[in-house]
Amino acid sequence: MLLGVIADDFTGASDIANTLARGLPGRGGLRTAQFLGVPRASAPANIEAGVVALKSRSIAAGEAVAQSLAALDWLLAQGCGQIVFKYCSTFDSTPEGNIGPVGEALARRLGVAGVVACPAFPTMGRTVYQGHLFVRDRLLNESGLEHHPITPMTDADIRRWLARQSRDPVGLVAWQTLSAGPASLRAALDQAAAHGERLVIVDAIRDADLVTIAEACREDVLITGGSGVALGLAENFIRRGAVRGGAQTVAGVAGPEAILAGSCSGATRGQIDRHIGGHPSLPIDVDAVMAGGVTADQLAAFLLAEAGRAPLVYSSATPQQVRSLQQRYGRERVSGTLDALFGEVAVKLVAQGVRRLVVAGGETSGAVASALDLGALTIGPEIDPGVPVLVSQGERPVALALKSGNFGGPDFFEKALQRLEGQ
């Protein structure tokens, strides 16, 4: 394994695994596998990039650091010479962390400073300019992300936001410096390191900027950011002759299907609205769940009975509904209860023969994937930007689409089920 990724959630992990497996257009990428948590065993020998998916985005900072350092140890033991810490392209975090604490801990363990921190993902409209994060034409804190149920993002100045989470000073390389080319960026990062800046926000507004970052950082042992920072990383290995590149092929999986949505993002709610028009769908009554009146058996029975017709179960709700549920029951309690419920439903579905599973939401996907405990997942074709087909190994493989809340086109659910089948 040449390159290792530590991802702070499961959908984010498949987002960057997708980027690494695809590489630059016409050049191809790395043979990539996604691991759910830190594996106990060594990785399969033919893997060039390994992505360790943690569920560390919104847990206590100390625990996130411990898990991330354990992932680092495992990746280094597999032979990785370059590590990427992957977080959300909308910088999802709280004033306490976990991007700063984890990024700094990894940098200290590896003995480096002047480390890139760049969440930009221009294909999805996430750009960074003068240290400010935009989601399409809105500043982050006016983009809807200020209503996120777990990590409301209330400041678009991500250098200032990251500084609140960090022990060391946070640097900034503005687009004017980056756009002068890799050597200019390299010099700025080296200077930042000399000034004791451990993490450095780097502007990027186009894919070409992300390729500049990859070129400037080809020898860096640590890079941090969204999946965009990985755009040119496979190419570095191809150019130096360490890997062949080219397209990776992964067979689809046929069989019963189900869709689970716990994401409350605008994109997911739009996808649900579109889907419920033509498919069997069951909204989860969250008050009833909290009162113990809805069971995983009931939800699984609905999905199994409707298999073949792309059935959907969802808890997704508007920001106002989410706020009032959180006020009634407590934010962590309601999220924890729903996440556990989705995990339990998924286990029952797979035990009863479901082979294709689409899950919307990072936390929700984390709960589902952890409960299923599927081992290494190979990365198949891209469904929509940032969302690949994932296929488990073994005699009865399960194909998964783990969709980040804000990703995917309006018809994502149906499209994903087709792609999981190999269509």
Ligand SMILES: Nc1ncnc2c1ncn2[C@@H]1O[C@H](COP(=O)(O)OP(=O)(O)OP(=O)(O)O)[C@@H](O)[C@H]1O
């Ligand atoms: N109706 C609801 N009320 C309150 N919380 C909810 C409700 N439905 C889901 N949740 C919780 O909100 C959280 C949604 O987070 P999740 O990460 O799954 O989606 P997301 O934030 O849209 O996706 P991503 O992290 O990929 O951007 C989950 O923990 C889920 O349990």
Ligand SMILES: O=C(O)[C@@H](O)C(=O)CO
């Ligand atoms: O970077 C992104 O936007 C996604 O991969 C993600 O992590 C959303 O949860």
